[in-house]
Amino acid sequence: MIVLKRSWRKYSIDNLEQVMKVKIKSWTGVATWRWVANDDSCGICRMPFDGCCSDCRLPGDDCPLVWGQCSHCFHIHCIMKWLQSQQLHQQCPMCRQEWKFKE
Amino acid sequence: MAAVRTADSRQQWEIIKKNFCIDGDFSQINDSGEDLQLVVRLVQQLGAGQLVLDLALDAIWLALRQSVVPKFWQHFVTFEAQTNGKEDDAGEGSVEVMSRVATAVSELYDSAGSFVPQINRCEMLCEQSGAKFEDCIPGGLMEHFKLHLRATLHSQMPSSFMHLLHKFYSAAFKVFYQAEVGSQVEESEEVTDEPVPCGGCGGATDACHCQAITNTFCQVNKQLYGLDLLERLAGDIISSLLLSVITDHVSTTCRDSYDQSCINQLEKWVENVVVGWLELVYCGSRGQLSSADAAIQTMVSNNLNQTYMTALYHTYTTTRIDQLFNIVIEYPESQPALEDIRECLDRTHLRDRLVESLRSAIQTRLLHPGVNTTDVLHAYISAIKALRVLDPKGVLLELVSEPVRQYLRGREDTVRYIVTSLTDESCSELSEELLVAAPLVLDDSHSDDDNMDNWETWTPDPVHAHNLKSKSQRTADIISMLVNIYGSKDVFITEYRTILADRILSQFSYDTEREIRYLEHLKVRFGETLALLHKCEVMVKDVADSKRINTSINSDENPHREKQKFPVSAMILSAQFWPSFKEERLQVPEEVTKELENYTEAFQDLKGNRTLNWKPHLGQVQLEIELKNRTLNLTVTPTQATIIYHFQERNRWSIDDLSTMTQVPKTVLRRKITYWQTQGVLQEVESDVFVLVEGEETGEEGQTAAAGLPLADIAPPAIEEDEAESVMASAQDQREEELQVLWSYIVGMLTNLDCLPLERIHAMLKMFVQGSVECSPQELRAFLDRKVRQHQLLLTNGLYKLPKN
Ligand SMILES: [Zn+2]
Ligand SMILES: [Zn+2]
Ligand SMILES: [Zn+2]
Numbered sequence: 014m015i016v017l018k019r020s021w022r023k024y025s026i027d028n029l030e031q032v033m034k035v036k037i038k039s040w041t042g043v044a045t046w047r048w049v050a051n052d053d054s055c056g057i058c059r060m061p062f063d064g065c066c067s068d069c070r071l072p073g074d075d076c077p078l079v080w081g082q083c084s085h086c087f088h089i090h091c092i093m094k095w096l097q098s099q100q101l102h103q104q105c106p107m108c109r110q111e112w113k114f115k116e
Numbered sequence: 117m118a119a120v121r122t123a124d125s126r127q128q129w130e131i132i133k134k135n136f137c138i139d140g141d142f143s144q145i146n147d148s149g150e151d152l153q154l155v156v157r158l159v160q161q162l163g164a165g166q167l168v169l170d171l172a173l174d175a176i177w178l179a180l181r182q183s184v185v186p187k188f189w190q191h192f193v194t195f196e197a198q199t200n201g202k203e204d205d206a207g208e209g210s211v212e213v214m215s216r217v218a219t220a221v222s223e224l225y226d227s228a229g230s231f232v233p234q235i236n237r238c239e240m241l242c243e244q245s246g247a248k249f250e251d252c253i254p255g256g257l258m259e260h261f262k263l264h265l266r267a268t269l270h271s272q273m274p275s276s277f278m279h280l281l282h283k284f285y286s287a288a289f290k291v292f293y294q295a296e297v298g299s300q301v302e303e304s305e306e307v308t309d310e311p312v313p314c315g316g317c318g319g320a321t322d323a324c325h326c327q328a329i330t331n332t333f334c335q336v337n338k339q340l341y342g343l344d345l346l347e348r349l350a351g352d353i354i355s356s357l358l359l360s361v362i363t364d365h366v367s368t369t370c371r372d373s374y375d376q377s378c379i380n381q382l383e384k385w386v387e388n389v390v391v392g393w394l395e396l397v398y399c400g401s402r403g404q405l406s407s408a409d410a411a412i413q414t415m416v417s418n419n420l421n422q423t424y425m426t427a428l429y430h431t432y433t434t435t436r437i438d439q440l441f442n443i444v445i446e447y448p449e450s451q452p453a454l455e456d457i458r459e460c461l462d463r464t465h466l467r468d469r470l471v472e473s474l475r476s477a478i479q480t481r482l483l484h485p486g487v488n489t490t491d492v493l494h495a496y497i498s499a500i501k502a503l504r505v506l507d508p509k510g511v512l513l514e515l516v517s518e519p520v521r522q523y524l525r526g527r528e529d530t531v532r533y534i535v536t537s538l539t540d541e542s543c544s545e546l547s548e549e550l551l552v553a554a555p556l557v558l559d560d561s562h563s564d565d566d567n568m569d570n571w572e573t574w575t576p577d578p579v580h581a582h583n584l585k586s587k588s589q590r591t592a593d594i595i596s597m598l599v600n601i602y603g604s605k606d607v608f609i610t611e612y613r614t615i616l617a618d619r620i621l622s623q624f625s626y627d628t629e630r631e632i633r634y635l636e637h638l639k640v641r642f643g644e645t646l647a648l649l650h651k652c653e654v655m656v657k658d659v660a661d662s663k664r665i666n667t668s669i670n671s672d673e674n675p676h677r678e679k680q681k682f683p684v685s686a687m688i689l690s691a692q693f694w695p696s697f698k699e700e701r702l703q704v705p706e707e708v709t710k711e712l713e714n715y716t717e718a719f720q721d722l723k724g725n726r727t728l729n730w731k732p733h734l735g736q737v738q739l740e741i742e743l744k745n746r747t748l749n750l751t752v753t754p755t756q757a758t759i760i761y762h763f764q765e766r767n768r769w770s771i772d773d774l775s776t777m778t779q780v781p782k783t784v785l786r787r788k789i790t791y792w793q794t795q796g797v798l799q800e801v802e803s804d805v806f807v808l809v810e811g812e813e814t815g816e817e818g819q820t821a822a823a824g825l826p827l828a829d830i831a832p833p834a835i836e837e838d839e840a841e842s843v844m845a846s847a848q849d850q851r852e853e854e855l856q857v858l859w860s861y862i863v864g865m866l867t868n869l870d871c872l873p874l875e876r877i878h879a880m881l882k883m884f885v886q887g888s889v890e891c892s893p894q895e896l897r898a899f900l901d902r903k904v905r906q907h908q909l910l911l912t913n914g915l916y917k918l919p920k921n
Contacts, residue, residue: 034742035761037682043734045691049725064692072690
């Protein structure tokens with residue numbers, strides 16, 4: 014009982030003594046970005062979405078993704094090239110549905 | 117006359133004996149009173165020409181053997197007995213030696229001269245009676261006599277004679293040398309009133325007997341020359357004195373100074389001394405050579421060029437070879453010495469010795485663990501530059517530097533050091549090299565190795581060829597040579613990429629100007645198209661993009677800012693283009709997680725369809741820590757920040773609990789926590805238990821174990837966290853992964869073709885695996901050798917094959 018009391022007392026005193034405050038003035042973190050997509054890589058060029066299409070040198074803003082209404086997505090450069098090569102019907106290369114850009 | 121004709125045969129024989137001194141009595145040779153012609157005719161009548169000649173010559177040889185030569189040697193034997201045990205005093209001793217030698221030689225000269233009439237008689241007998249002396253040595257009987265004299269002298273020579281003769285010539289040489297060279301030395305010395313002993317003879321200035329020595333010396337030489345003995349007896353001594361003075365002079369001249377060319381000056385010096393001395397010996401005084409015998413002139417000029425100049429080049433080169441390591445290190449100051457050596461190497465056969473010596477100096481002085489990589493590289497760079505001077509074709513360099521390259525290849529920090537110094541402006545030696553706009557010269561084709569075999573046919577470039585090389589060509593090679601340590605651009609750029617990543621993620625500076633500049637230089641040197649360099653470009657662009665994104669998200673207009681407790685910024689990376697990261701876990705404090713989420717939302721709003729994956733352990737945190745009696749402002753890593761953050765809630769944590777709380781493995785925690793120990797904020801009170809140190813003195817004892825101890829007594833933790841630790845997986849690990857791709861091809865080849873040499877494997881890989889993995893033969897060999905060690909491969913007679921199982 015005495016022992017318990019002593020240890021409790023010690024703990025409470027320690028807490029009373031506790032004055033340290035850690036103030037975060039700024040936090041610089043590190044992150045990798047990625048496209049929010051169902052797939053990891055482009056069905057046309059087979060390159061990862063987080064990289065760029067075979068014609069581009071820089072990923073992200075310079076080689077963005079576009080989504081079709083079929084919910085498939087591709088590098089914009091890849092699908093444009095694909096669509097240009099399709100004379101009759103503009104189809105999604107994955108599901109063969111008619112390709113329409115998602116709004 | 118009548119006596120000759122009328123005498124009976126006994127008397128006739130007496131007459132013949134007397135006239136040809138057959139009984140060995142040469143005293144009356146000139147006044148025998150007979151007509152020599154008649155005596156000779158008598159001999160002819162008796163048909164005894166050959167007999168008489170043989171007897172007459174035997175008598176002469178006997179006289180030489182029993183009287184002339186022993187008398188000559190007696191001078192030296194008694195002299196030796198007299199001086200034995202006495203102090204070998206240079207001054208007095210040499211005077212004694214001089215006069216002894218002079219007396220003996222002059223006596224020998226006279227007594228040999230006394231045989232001349234008899235020799236002439238015998239010669240006449242030969243001509244008229246057709247008698248022949250031993251095999252008719254060319255040059256006539258006089259030559260034959262001198263030959264016998266020489267042979268007899270040699271056969272009876274006392275052991276100490278050469279030593280004495282050496283003393284004799286040394287003394288004379290000293291006088292000569294003093295007159296020749298000493299005057300130049302003395303001019304520079306201060307004149308003192310003290311009587312200075314003569315540098316030539318060692319006597320006091322007022323009692324100098326240099327002239328006497330020279331006179332005696334010339335007389336002796338002249339007599340010995342007349343007897344055909346000079347060259348035979350003293351030739352070696354005469355030249356050894358010159359050779360030793362050449363050696364001395366060369367090594368003094370070359371001692372420790374490499375910054376001046378001295379070979380021309382040495383050549384002049386040698387010519388001067390050699391010609392002067394030989395003139396003195398063979399012509400009797402200086403400046404007489406032009407009027408001397410053609411034979412002597414030829415002899416002097418041949419000796420000068422064949423013996424003494426050769427000795428000069430040899431001594432010079434060997435002296436320099438011994439110093440070569442220092443000469444190389446001191447490049448470019450040592451350029452003049454190197455040019456001298458290059459000139460001499462063409463005239464000596466010391467190239468092999470140079471290579472051997474420099475290799476072994478490098479081995480013992482450079483290639484051991486006590487020398488840090490910086491210094492090895494510095495020496496390597498100096499060696500490249502210096503050996504290019506010695507041999508513009510690079511053969512020497514190849515031979516000498518291969519062990520250095522091998523060694524550097526084995527040191528883990530080599531590439532890192534090269535890359536760092538290339539891109540570090542404060543290390544001008546290399547970073548300036550990078551600015552040279554020239555494409556890399558790589559020896560990817562290793563057929564160069566074959567050329568080593570016929571390096572005997574090596575010929576030096578024209579002497580001035582190196583002057584024609586432009587600076588850019590020569591310096592361009594430095595970086596090529598450095599990259600060639602690894603034989604592959606990829607290894608090099610991979611390491612650069614890792615360093616770049618570390619630099620970005622440890623400094624968090626958004627200023628990319630410098631990195632962009634270096635990337636441009638690297639592109640020029642390594643080729644624009646190199647895929648790895650492209651990755652580096654994207655990395656640098658990520659930094660610039662992050663800066664823009666941070667500005668936008670943290671701008672006043674951004675609604676996200678309102679709910680912010682503290683500013684958050686980010687380094688946002690394109691994962692595909694960065695080297696792989698070491699995976700580390702960290703659960704950051706709740707309020708931080710929230711802020712990071714806020715930031716992610718703001719990013720999503722900004723970029724649409726893109727989101728962020730945080731690497732919580734990476735980053736940079738600025739903290740203000742209020743303690744009881746002090747406030748600390750610190751910049752720390754997220755892990756360090758998280759650790760101290762939790763000590764706000766509890767002042768005592770065990771590593772176990774903290775690990776559970778933060779998700780950081782215990783070993784990592786132990787390492788990271790030392791930072792707070794060195795800051796004096798935390799203390800380990802028992803194993804793996806840490807408490808907060810609020811102030812330096814609490815005043816109350818026993819509050820906490822930590823508080824009771826004055827700070828000074830807290831031993832600083834032994835292990836400081838290595839802040840420079842890379843956050844990247846090591847370049848070797850990455851490379852090893854790439855090489856593993858080749859392994860399946862190699863196994864396929866060896867399954868089909870049984871066994872293959874390295875070159876074939878390399879060539880086939882080049883054909884089949886084109887482009888995907890670049891690999892030099894050296895790297896491939898190292899890789900295959902590792903496989904051999906792991907018993908996945910066998911190597912016999914240079915052929916690799918798969919083990920049977
Ligand atoms: Zn694509
Ligand atoms: Zn594209
Ligand atoms: Zn579709």
